[in-house]
Amino acid sequence: MQDLHIAEISYESGAVHFRYSRVLSEDGTRWIRQGLFVEYSESGVVLAEGSYLNGKEEGSWCSFHENGQKASEGLYTDGKEEGTWHFWNSTGQPEESVIYRGGEEVGKK
Template sequence: MEDLNIAEILSESGRVRFRYARYLSADGTEWIRHGRFEAYHVTGTLSSEGTFVHGVEQGEWRDYHPNGQLAAQGIYENGEAVGDWQFHDQNGVVLDDGETPS
């Protein structure tokens, strides 16, 4: 694996929309996400956070409403949502606590 590079993809307004670690594939044809990943709402608040391992989601992920309240959290294993996920409304009230999203 090559050295990690931090990518920041900007929105039309010039704010950071995505920030993530990545490395260039061995053949040099594509960037592969590896490490921390963050996505942001157009307002600049955090929208989603988690980790990629060699291009696939792995471990705990969290999504947030534009007001900063937790919207969802759960676990990914090898890019697949597994186990129980929890969902919240914009006021932080739990909406669903159960099976992985389909």
């Protein structure tokens, strides 16, 4: 099993923009995202969170507005949107949901 390393990418101000875990590729030439991923606003608000599996988005992902209200929620499979994704405006009111199959939009609710 490979060791997970935590990576942080910062804004110019020094505040953390992205924090995620990663592993070194088998040939040692590149880093591959693996596990938890979090994106922050410059003020420290969580803007997105989810997980990676072998460098691709996998499982449940959520994004948030700057005010902390949930903006979207859905699933990824092998790096592609899958199933029904729900969306909300910045005041928390639901917006139209979108249905995906293999990363392609196939309908709305």
